Every structure is written in C-alpha cells, then in structure tokens.
Amino acid sequence: MFDLLISPSQLLALSKDNVVIVDCRHQLTDGEYGQKVYAEGHIPSAVRLHLDVDLSGEKTGNNGRHPLPNREAFASKLAKIGISNASQVIAYDDAGGMYAARLWWMLRWLGHDKVAVLDGGIQAYLAAGGLLDAELVALPAAEFVIKPTLEKTYSADDVLSALGSNQLLVVDARAAGRYAGEGETLDPVGGHIPGAKNYFFQRNLDANGCFLSAEVLKQQWMATIENQALDAVVNQCGSGVTACHNLLAQRIAGIAGAGLYPGSWSEWCADASRPVATGPTP
Incomplete structure (x- = not known):
C-alpha cells in the first residue's frame, strides 16, 4: 500500500489491479488549463478531477475560494469515477503536488488511506520513461463507503x-x-x-x-x-x-x-x- 508518496519507477512497475490514477492538474488563474492538458495527454488509464468543480463545494461568498464539498456528495463522485474502498489511488499534477495533495487529504478526510501523490508529478514520470495517452478514460462505477476520518479540521x-x-x-x-x-x-x-x-x-x-x-x-x-x-x-x-x-x-x-x-x-x-x-x- 502506498499512503504518502509513490515514485515514477514504482508507479510504472505497479500492477494496475485496483489502482485508480487521478489527474489533478490545475492553474488558479486558468480554470480550463487542467482539462486542456489532460486532453492533450495524460498517464494511461488516469481519470480526472477538477479542483474547482470536484474537489471543492459550493461557494457562498464567506466560506472561502475552495470550500470542502459535502462528504456524502464527494464520496458519491469518487464512486462514480471508479474509486472504491479497495482502490489504491495515485494522484498527480504538474505543480510539485500542489493540487494532488488536496485529493490525498480529501480521501483521508473520508477515511481512505490507500492514496499517494506521485513524487515529482508528470514531469518526473516522463523523465522516467513514462508514456502519455490522450484517450478519454471512463472506469466502471464502484462503491465507496465513508469511514471514520483520518484527518482533523478546524473552523x-x-x-x-x-x-x-x-x-x-x-x-x-x-x-x-x-x-x-x-x-x-x-x-x-x-x-x-x-x-x-x-x-x-x-x-x-x-x-x-x-x-x-x-x-x-x-x-x-x-x-x-x-x-x-x-x-x-x-x-x-x-x-x-x-x-x-x-x-x-x-x-x-x-x-x-x-x-x-x-x-x-x-x-x-x-x-x-x-x-x-x-x-x-x-
């Protein structure tokens, strides 16, 4: 189980059974950036989650720029893209883990500890000989049950x-x-x-x-x-x-x-x- 970091070489050698790779690329100044680069090429079999749409909840004007979503709604979204309680999740971006770490934390927030960030992101993956794929990925829906949280929050x-x-x-x-x-x-x-x-x-x-x-x-x-x-x-x-x-x-x-x-x-x-x-x- 990988629960903190995974290196590109480890990812390339990893059996893909029960593994879900998630592309978290994003730019705060360009909300369309992540989808654009995902369409141009992503790690094979990777699904995509958008910081503003998927990893954030509804903004009210006084709850911050990226408020946490409802836990049940987020769990449902994870299940819809193929993440189950048995999944080893690998999150990556191209910003040193800046956005991938958000998904890492949010999964732990739902009690899921089988989640790791790709160390060095897509750049390190390419440098290690990894290839990209432009095919749109749709994994079969799964079941994701919220477990006791592994993270502490403050208001x-x-x-x-x-x-x-x-x-x-x-x-x-x-x-x-x-x-x-x-x-x-x-x-x-x-x-x-x-x-x-x-x-x-x-x-x-x-x-x-x-x-x-x-x-x-x-x-x-x-x-x-x-x-x-x-x-x-x-x-x-x-x-x-x-x-x-x-x-x-x-x-x-x-x-x-x-x-x-x-x-x-x-x-x-x-x-x-x-x-x-x-x-x-x-």
Missing part, C-alpha cells in the same frame, strides 16, 4: 477563539509576500491571521519538484513548530489547498497530529470583524 471560530493564547499554532502555507500582505492578487484583503507562522509550501520540495527527504523535512518543520504540541498545529493557506501539501510533508517527516483549517485565509478575510496582521513572521 474559523476555533482559530478565532484561540487567538492570543498557546492553544493553537497556525501555520500559513502561502508565499512570504502574500503572508505579509504584499502583492495580494487572489483575495480582497492582504495579510495573515494574527500569530500565524509562515512556512511556504514550496520549501517542502527540491529543485526538481520532488519532496525533500524525511530527515530534512523534519528539521525544517520542527524548527517552525518548535515546542508546540503537534495536535495543536493548524495548517492553512489561501483556500485550503497548499495547506494540504504541508500536511503531506509533515506526514513524510513522521510528524502526525496536525489539522487543517479548510476555509483558510479566503474565508478568514471575508469577515471584516476578524483581525488581520501584516508583515513578516516575527
């Missing part, structure tokens, strides 16, 4: 009530500029949740877009978390996507227990009564 109220205390440590996965409130392009308000620390998700990756070793990741993450209890660490980002990348990196490092604030900054800043801080991490 805006949870975070708000802990401000000014040591109850929770919020870690923001956005780039340093957006965290500081400089050059914000995706959300109407710049800045960060007061007291949050900044850990840009791309720090988890090497120059080739693959995850760093468990040892290096552990050093980096422990330096950020310091003495905070792991079960009191809350990961957030702009809309609950790249925070999942940080959660995956923590698991690779052997650090378990942290949770996700799904609404993240885009939900937080939608309510003007919630405090906002600016500037770099102290």
Whole structure:
C-alpha cells in the first residue's frame, strides 16, 4: 500500500489491479488549463478531477475560494469515477503536488488511506520513461463507503477563539509576500491571521519538484513548530489547498497530529470583524 508518496519507477512497475490514477492538474488563474492538458495527454488509464468543480463545494461568498464539498456528495463522485474502498489511488499534477495533495487529504478526510501523490508529478514520470495517452478514460462505477476520518479540521471560530493564547499554532502555507500582505492578487484583503507562522509550501520540495527527504523535512518543520504540541498545529493557506501539501510533508517527516483549517485565509478575510496582521513572521 502506498499512503504518502509513490515514485515514477514504482508507479510504472505497479500492477494496475485496483489502482485508480487521478489527474489533478490545475492553474488558479486558468480554470480550463487542467482539462486542456489532460486532453492533450495524460498517464494511461488516469481519470480526472477538477479542483474547482470536484474537489471543492459550493461557494457562498464567506466560506472561502475552495470550500470542502459535502462528504456524502464527494464520496458519491469518487464512486462514480471508479474509486472504491479497495482502490489504491495515485494522484498527480504538474505543480510539485500542489493540487494532488488536496485529493490525498480529501480521501483521508473520508477515511481512505490507500492514496499517494506521485513524487515529482508528470514531469518526473516522463523523465522516467513514462508514456502519455490522450484517450478519454471512463472506469466502471464502484462503491465507496465513508469511514471514520483520518484527518482533523478546524473552523474559523476555533482559530478565532484561540487567538492570543498557546492553544493553537497556525501555520500559513502561502508565499512570504502574500503572508505579509504584499502583492495580494487572489483575495480582497492582504495579510495573515494574527500569530500565524509562515512556512511556504514550496520549501517542502527540491529543485526538481520532488519532496525533500524525511530527515530534512523534519528539521525544517520542527524548527517552525518548535515546542508546540503537534495536535495543536493548524495548517492553512489561501483556500485550503497548499495547506494540504504541508500536511503531506509533515506526514513524510513522521510528524502526525496536525489539522487543517479548510476555509483558510479566503474565508478568514471575508469577515471584516476578524483581525488581520501584516508583515513578516516575527
């Protein structure tokens, strides 16, 4: 079973029995990008899930840019594309796991642990000799039953009530500029949740877009978390996507227990009564 990462060589050697490969490619500035590149060529037998349509729920204007969908509706969608409780799911993208990690986390949110991210994405797969296929894939429908969640979530109220205390440590996965409130392009308000620390998700990756070793990741993450209890660490980002990348990196490092604030900054800043801080991490 692969439950964190799978290398291209492991994927190429993997028996395809009960394996579902999911193309998660996406661009925040171009909602049509993922479908376009999927049609041009994808890993053979891969189905596709769209971040905005499939990996997000209905937006209300105050629940963030990528709110979580209803769990039952998402489970039904997984079953429709051929994912069952017996499936080994492999998620990939072309952005260092930025979007694939969202599917990794969401499956775990439904209690499914047989899910891994393709390390290095489609680029590493091609470099390893993998081939692409442009054929539209439709797998037989399956049955997917929700199990007890393997992930912990926090609401805006949870975070708000802990401000000014040591109850929770919020870690923001956005780039340093957006965290500081400089050059914000995706959300109407710049800045960060007061007291949050900044850990840009791309720090988890090497120059080739693959995850760093468990040892290096552990050093980096422990330096950020310091003495905070792991079960009191809350990961957030702009809309609950790249925070999942940080959660995956923590698991690779052997650090378990942290949770996700799904609404993240885009939900937080939608309510003007919630405090906002600016500037770099102290």
